[in-house]
Amino acid sequence: MLxxxxxxxxxxFGAHYGDARQRFLAGRQRMAPxxxxxxxxxxxxxxxxxxEPLCCDVLQLGQRATPQRLLVLVSxxxxxxxxxxxxxxxxxxxxxxxxxxxxxxxxxxxxxAFNPWGFAWLRRYDHEGIDLNRNFVDFALPxxxxxxxxxLHARLLAADALTPDTLAQLYPDMDLATFTAAVTGGQYxxxxxxxxxxxxxxxxxxxxxxxxxxxxxxxxxxxxxIDLHTGLGxxxxxxxxxxxxxxxxxxRRALDWYGDNARSTExxxxxxxxxxxxxxxxxxxxxxxRGCFVTLEFGSFDSRRLLTALINEQVLHNRxxxxxxxxxxxxxxxxxxxxFFCPDERSWQQQVLFRGRQVTDLxxxxxxx
Numbered sequence: 001m002l003x004x005x006x007x008x009x010x011x012x013f014g015a016h017y018g019d020a021r022q023r024f025l026a027g028r029q030r031m032a033p034x035x036x037x038x039x040x041x042x043x044x045x046x047x048x049x050x051x052e053p054l055c056c057d058v059l060q061l062g063q064r065a066t067p068q069r070l071l072v073l074v075s076x077x078x079x080x081x082x083x084x085x086x087x088x089x090x091x092x093x094x095x096x097x098x099x100x101x102x103x104x105x106x107x108x109x110x111x112x113a114f115n116p117w118g119f120a121w122l123r124r125y126d127h128e129g130i131d132l133n134r135n136f137v138d139f140a141l142p143x144x145x146x147x148x149x150x151x152l153h154a155r156l157l158a159a160d161a162l163t164p165d166t167l168a169q170l171y172p173d174m175d176l177a178t179f180t181a182a183v184t185g186g187q188y189x190x191x192x193x194x195x196x197x198x199x200x201x202x203x204x205x206x207x208x209x210x211x212x213x214x215x216x217x218x219x220x221x222x223x224x225x226i227d228l229h230t231g232l233g234x235x236x237x238x239x240x241x242x243x244x245x246x247x248x249x250x251x252r253r254a255l256d257w258y259g260d261n262a263r264s265t266e267x268x269x270x271x272x273x274x275x276x277x278x279x280x281x282x283x284x285x286x287x288x289x290r291g292c293f294v295t296l297e298f299g300s301f302d303s304r305r306l307l308t309a310l311i312n313e314q315v316l317h318n319r320x321x322x323x324x325x326x327x328x329x330x331x332x333x334x335x336x337x338x339x340f341f342c343p344d345e346r347s348w349q350q351q352v353l354f355r356g357r358q359v360t361d362l363x364x365x366x367x368x369x
Contacts, residue, residue, distance in 0.1 A: 002095045002361040008353050012087035017120035018052050020086040024112045027093040028059050035061050035100050042207045046127050048120035049329050056207055057112040060216060062100055067107030069367040070220040074111045074227045077132050077279055079118015083342040084298055085228030086112060088356030103368060107216060115204050122329045122338050132204050134186035134197030134277035144276045148182035153190050159311050164304040180303055186277055192318050194310060197277045212286045223291035224363040225283050230341045231306055233271040233299030236351035239263055240359060241270050241295040243280040249289040257366030296359050298352050300343055309340045
């Protein structure tokens with residue numbers, strides 16, 4: 001299947017969004033034209049730090065426009081996390097060519113920079129402050145409540161120059177696990193707050209709904225989706241997160257294809273926990289009983305550092321918004337966020353690329369079995 005031991009190119013990691021996009025587009029250009037079925041670029045209404053256009057790029061590969069087996073790789077759901085996901089896509093592109101040539105039933109779709117604004121401006125959220133992984137709820141129904149976050153909101157935004165050692169001052173009446181769950185669970189009341197799910201479908205969500213309405217998704221007999229993320233878990237390790245309900249077809253399929261790599265949020269096995277509004281649930285609806293969706297989550301640093309970086313960046317973002325000041329992506333607070341989600345360290349990048357190949361290979365073997 002994939003040549004797991006092929007030489008790695010650390011240049012797959014872009015220095016910034018524009019660089020990452022150019023590397024992805026260059027990799028696309030190098031693919032055999034006979035395998036390129038479709039190319040789309042959804043242009044965001046806003047521009048990047050250098051006034052560059054921001055795009056969610058979609059590439060479909062394979063011998064057929066409507067393959068029986070479909071692998072989907074998604075990067076940049078959480079903007080600033082897109083560097084690792086983009087690198088995995090660029091690394092896998094040339095390795096997939098021989099697999100596609102040998103398997104006429106196989107197709108591959110790559111969704112690059114699902115949240116291009118967050119990727120370019122080094123935010124986890126989109127241009128409206130929306131966390132895309134809390135945005136997939138039914139907005140016609142009453143929105144989920146998070147009273148624990150409501151009680152913390154003002155305290156979080158009043159924080160000043162937090163460090164991991166001073167973070168505990170924000171939760172004197174609870175433990176770290178309870179505080180983390182309250183902050184990260186998602187909330188729909190405070191647009192200027194953390195993990196905001198929005199009050200309607202985001203730009204990226206509408207794009208995804210258009211992408212997945214294509215015939216390739218409707219006609220595929222088996223579908224494997226891997227959403228690429230960073231930030232949770234041991235340094236450099238990529239955990240396969242299975243959010244399918246226990247006993248569902250998707251849950252069983254994830255265990256069949258990924259084995260004990262697949263860790264269930266519902267069973268409490270995963271570094272993540274089950275939440276409302278996840279992108280996962282859109283994919284569950286698309287896939288039905290035809291396959292499974294997993295998140296491949298690469299760890300970096302500990303949860304105190306994660307929360308510190310996110311809170312400091314949110315406070316800075318609100319201050320800039322209130323004053324009308326343009327965001328400077330070289331600001332130390334913003335660069336600290338980037339370093340958390342994409343450590344500029346060779347061994348971490350090597351682990352990410354190899355594990356990305358490994359999990360992609362498992363998905364291909366499951367699809368083609």
